[in-house]
Amino acid sequence: MVAIADTPRRGTNRVLPGFGLSLGFTLFCLATIVLIPLTALAIRPWSLGVGGVIAAVTAPRVVAALTLSFGGAAIAASINAVMGFVVAWTLVRYRFPGKRVFDALIDLPFALPTAVAGVALSALYSENGWLGGPLSLLGIKVAYTPLGVLVALIFIGLPFVVRTLQPVIAEMGADAEEAAATLGAAPARIFLRVTLPALLPALLTGVGLAWARAVGEYGSVIFIAGNLPMKSEIAPLLIIIKLEQFDYAGAAAIGLVMLVLAFTVILVLNLVQARLTARR
Amino acid sequence: MSLVIDGIHKHFGSFAALDGLSLSAPQGAFLALLGPSGSGKTTLLRILGGLEKPDGGTARFADIDWLSVPVRERRVGFVFQHYALFRHMNVERNIAFGLSVRPRRERPSRDAIRARVDHLLGLVQLGGLGKRYPSQLSGGQRQRVALARALAIEPRMLLLDEPFGALDAKVRKELRGWLRELHHRLGITTIFVTHDQDEAFAMADLVAVMNAGRIEQYGKPEDVRRAPKTPFVRAFLDSADGHRPPRLNFPSPQRGEGLDHVASAAKSL
Amino acid sequence: MTRYARTPTEGGTAPRLLLIGTAIVFIVLFLLLPLLTVFSNALESGVPAALAAIGTPDALAAIRLTLLVAAITVPVNIVFGLAASWAVAKHDFRGKSLLTALIDLPFSVSPVVAGLAFVLIFGLQGWFGPWLRAHDIRIIFALPGILLATLFVSFPFVARELIPLMADQGRDEEEAAISLGASGLATFLRVTLPNIKWGLLYGVLLCNARIMGEFGAVSVVSGHIRGLTDTMPLHVEVLYNDYDFVGAFAVAALLALLAVVTLVFKSLLEWRYGDEIAATHRH
Numbered sequence: 001m002v003a004i005a006d007t008p009r010r011g012t013n014r015v016l017p018g019f020g021l022s023l024g025f026t027l028f029c030l031a032t033i034v035l036i037p038l039t040a041l042a043i044r045p046w047s048l049g050v051g052g053v054i055a056a057v058t059a060p061r062v063v064a065a066l067t068l069s070f071g072g073a074a075i076a077a078s079i080n081a082v083m084g085f086v087v088a089w090t091l092v093r094y095r096f097p098g099k100r101v102f103d104a105l106i107d108l109p110f111a112l113p114t115a116v117a118g119v120a121l122s123a124l125y126s127e128n129g130w131l132g133g134p135l136s137l138l139g140i141k142v143a144y145t146p147l148g149v150l151v152a153l154i155f156i157g158l159p160f161v162v163r164t165l166q167p168v169i170a171e172m173g174a175d176a177e178e179a180a181a182t183l184g185a186a187p188a189r190i191f192l193r194v195t196l197p198a199l200l201p202a203l204l205t206g207v208g209l210a211w212a213r214a215v216g217e218y219g220s221v222i223f224i225a226g227n228l229p230m231k232s233e234i235a236p237l238l239i240i241i242k243l244e245q246f247d248y249a250g251a252a253a254i255g256l257v258m259l260v261l262a263f264t265v266i267l268v269l270n271l272v273q274a275r276l277t278a279r280r
Numbered sequence: 281m282s283l284v285i286d287g288i289h290k291h292f293g294s295f296a297a298l299d300g301l302s303l304s305a306p307q308g309a310f311l312a313l314l315g316p317s318g319s320g321k322t323t324l325l326r327i328l329g330g331l332e333k334p335d336g337g338t339a340r341f342a343d344i345d346w347l348s349v350p351v352r353e354r355r356v357g358f359v360f361q362h363y364a365l366f367r368h369m370n371v372e373r374n375i376a377f378g379l380s381v382r383p384r385r386e387r388p389s390r391d392a393i394r395a396r397v398d399h400l401l402g403l404v405q406l407g408g409l410g411k412r413y414p415s416q417l418s419g420g421q422r423q424r425v426a427l428a429r430a431l432a433i434e435p436r437m438l439l440l441d442e443p444f445g446a447l448d449a450k451v452r453k454e455l456r457g458w459l460r461e462l463h464h465r466l467g468i469t470t471i472f473v474t475h476d477q478d479e480a481f482a483m484a485d486l487v488a489v490m491n492a493g494r495i496e497q498y499g500k501p502e503d504v505r506r507a508p509k510t511p512f513v514r515a516f517l518d519s520a521d522g523h524r525p526p527r528l529n530f531p532s533p534q535r536g537e538g539l540d541h542v543a544s545a546a547k548s549l
Numbered sequence: 550m551t552r553y554a555r556t557p558t559e560g561g562t563a564p565r566l567l568l569i570g571t572a573i574v575f576i577v578l579f580l581l582l583p584l585l586t587v588f589s590n591a592l593e594s595g596v597p598a599a600l601a602a603i604g605t606p607d608a609l610a611a612i613r614l615t616l617l618v619a620a621i622t623v624p625v626n627i628v629f630g631l632a633a634s635w636a637v638a639k640h641d642f643r644g645k646s647l648l649t650a651l652i653d654l655p656f657s658v659s660p661v662v663a664g665l666a667f668v669l670i671f672g673l674q675g676w677f678g679p680w681l682r683a684h685d686i687r688i689i690f691a692l693p694g695i696l697l698a699t700l701f702v703s704f705p706f707v708a709r710e711l712i713p714l715m716a717d718q719g720r721d722e723e724e725a726a727i728s729l730g731a732s733g734l735a736t737f738l739r740v741t742l743p744n745i746k747w748g749l750l751y752g753v754l755l756c757n758a759r760i761m762g763e764f765g766a767v768s769v770v771s772g773h774i775r776g777l778t779d780t781m782p783l784h785v786e787v788l789y790n791d792y793d794f795v796g797a798f799a800v801a802a803l804l805a806l807l808a809v810v811t812l813v814f815k816s817l818l819e820w821r822y823g824d825e826i827a828a829t830h831r832h
Contacts, residue, residue: 015330015332015333016640016723017736018734018737019636019640021632022633022635022636026632029632030652030704033697033701034701037667037701038654040666040669041669087572087575089568090571094568105581105812106580108584108812112805115783115785116801116804116808119786119797119801120584120586120801124583130582131578131582158579216660217659218764218768219764223786223789236765246674248668248674252665259658262659330727330728331728352732355730357728358724358725364721364725367722367744368744369743377726377739381726382730429729430729433729
């Protein structure tokens with residue numbers, strides 16, 4: 001989240017011109033492109049009535065899809081928390097050949113179209129894929145299973161964790177750690193009691209962002225997912241299916257639930273993070 | 281072209297930065313606004329410069345209703361505390377800026393602008409540095425570029441916000457004398473803000489000691505120093521607040537000031 | 550400030566090598582291999598076949614459409630980004646944090662949900678559906694719909710790159726320009742813009758990558774009409790579902806190439822102009 005505080009001192013400083021114009025244009029764009037469409041989304045489900053909405057979102061297929069999207073995102077985000085931490089730490093603290101290239105690669109999921117990622121992962125983990133082949137020899141099937149969904153979600157979530165942690169690790173320096181060492185703490189303990197707590201807010205932010213992104217992810221997932229209702233069907237896909245069946249209200253109901261749940265989790269994460277940073 | 285300020289109010293939220301402030305100064309005066317931080321001196325300066333709008337009160341300068349003139353047209357030379365040089369332009373283009381943005385009709389020819397820039401570079405003793413960029417200059421040099429830039433538009437009023445604040449003691453002393461000299465030559469009504477009383481008393485014709493948005497005392501430096509009128513003024517003159525935090529430690533005698541300065545410094549220890 | 554000296558938690562050589570090894574393996578497995586697979590699959594039947602796949606009328610139409618969408622939406626995003634950052638970074642007003650939260654909103658919304666929202670307004674059963682039909686105006690299943698959906702997802706990029714940058718740079722230079730007699734426009738063009746040019750370029754780079762690669766939102770609004778409303782990512786899907794793998798990966802390879810170019814320029818900009826790009830990089 002971009003954080004610009006409501007500026008304290010100056011009061012209405014309309015000395016620099018163009019405020020009205022720029023703010024007006026900004027609000028206009030936001031209203032037409034973002035707010036009005038989202039309002040339409042918030043209103044449409046209720047054409048089914050409250051009972052209808054509840055029925056729509058508690059239907060078994062819908063619940064399964066939501067569980068897969070939200071739950072899969074949570075698992076992927078957790079894995080990214082650990083691996084992302086390792087990657088971020090390594091990239092900041094260690095030197096090794098090709099580091100620059102590896103560092104640049106982290107942004108690949110940002111730059112690569114999701115559909116390309118989708119077909120790439122699907123090919124990679126299919127039975128004759130570079131990874132899918134060896135894995136199937138071990139009896140592990142990734143493509144067209146929930147495991148495939150997980151892999152895709154890990155892919156797109158990784159940069160969020162790494163890029164959020166890197167600057168914080170870099171800025172942290174080693175002072176606190178060295179102090180703890182002089183006081184006699186062992187490396188593992190230093191890590192747990194000094195390093196990790198300092199990085200926790202940033203880690204939470206990164207994980208939150210990765211999770212939010214994964215929940216709504218579509219393109220990277222549908223090619224590798226298998227898309228079997230109740231098994232490997234993600235919520236965004238279900239929305240599209242309902243649209244194709246002209247069940248606008250049903251699709252909107254799912255969309256609304258996704259929005260509300262995502263916002264709630266993000267809000268909670270922000271609160272937790274604020275608590276953590278306030279305690280320092 | 282005298283300056284008359286009457287009853288200026290300015291609030292930021294519930295904080296009253298200026299509380300019914302009035303003063304007047306004759307044309308060509310060198311006026312110092314002296315006081316601790318939060319006393320409103322910068323706010324007053326910015327109002328005079330048009331960078332802030334007051335909530336009440338009037339100001340007249342050269343018989344013009346000063347506050348109703350839009351910033352662009354005031355022709356005020358404002359020197360910012362941190363210079364605010366245009367970092368992507370070299371020194372010449374910085375100085376020429378005010379001239380180059382004039383509407384076509386009023387804009388001098390390129391040669392005229394160049395001549396003026398060269399003249400100003402000489403005036404501020406930065407001749408030959410025209411092609412340098414602000415990042416390649418020292419603090420004192422940047423300050424002088426800022427001043428030259430403000431002078432380029434032939435301002436009616438020169439406003440300086442803590443002009444020497446970020447500089448070390450030696451450079452400060454040099455620039456003090458130099459600015460005083462410059463004012464003498466050009467005769468522009470000049471107002472500068474400082475919290476350093478040595479600076480104020482060394483340079484200004486008139487000193488306004490400010491506190492919490494009001495003027496506690498206003499007069500010639502000698503008069504203010506000799507006869508502080510309010511407890512605040514007395515305390516301010518005596519206190520360490522009125523002196524720059526000592527970095528290069530010891531006060532060196534200024535023209536005619538030496539013993540006063542040492543005495544008041546001694547009192548604060 | 551990176552420190553390469555041994556800090557207490559870095560332990561000895563063994564843990565260090567283990568960490569580096571793990572990180573490298575993870576990056577290779579999860580990031581590098583997918584990228585390489587695209588190219589390998591595209592070239593499976595040789596270069597001519599791949600080139601032929603890109604040269605089909607439908608593929609060319611998809612490329613043209615993608616470029617057209619970018620050509621329209623990138624400038625709109627630039628204008629929006631400049632306007633929003635001018636308002637937010639150079640002025641004070643209440644509700645600033647609300648505004649910036651709103652600007653960030655598209656990041657938390659699934660692209661499919663975004664597309665859905667537009668269908669709810671302009672689709673056949675949407676708010677304006679009947680009216681649009683009566684006037685024979687097509688928004689959904691046509692270019693305007695694609696533009697709107699793309700704008701939704703790409704909105705924040707330029708703005709959130711510029712806002713911290715312009716806030717960081719402060720107002721002093723602009724105030725100085727105004728006091729020297731410059732108009733608002735002159736100030737913006739001659740003082741503000743030069744100071745943000747690298748940040749703007751950076752934001753445009755990211756924005757463009759997102760725009761050209763957008764799939765979910767466009768998938769919902771475009772109707773997948775081959776030759777007409779298929780962008781490149783959509784075309785990849787179409788070919789893939791038709792089992793034309795060489796074709797699909799050939800087009801995908803083009804997009805992957807764009808991604809690589811984006812990454813290269815991104816790194817270059819960060820390396821050379823790091824401090825003139827936003828103070829913090831958050832995506």
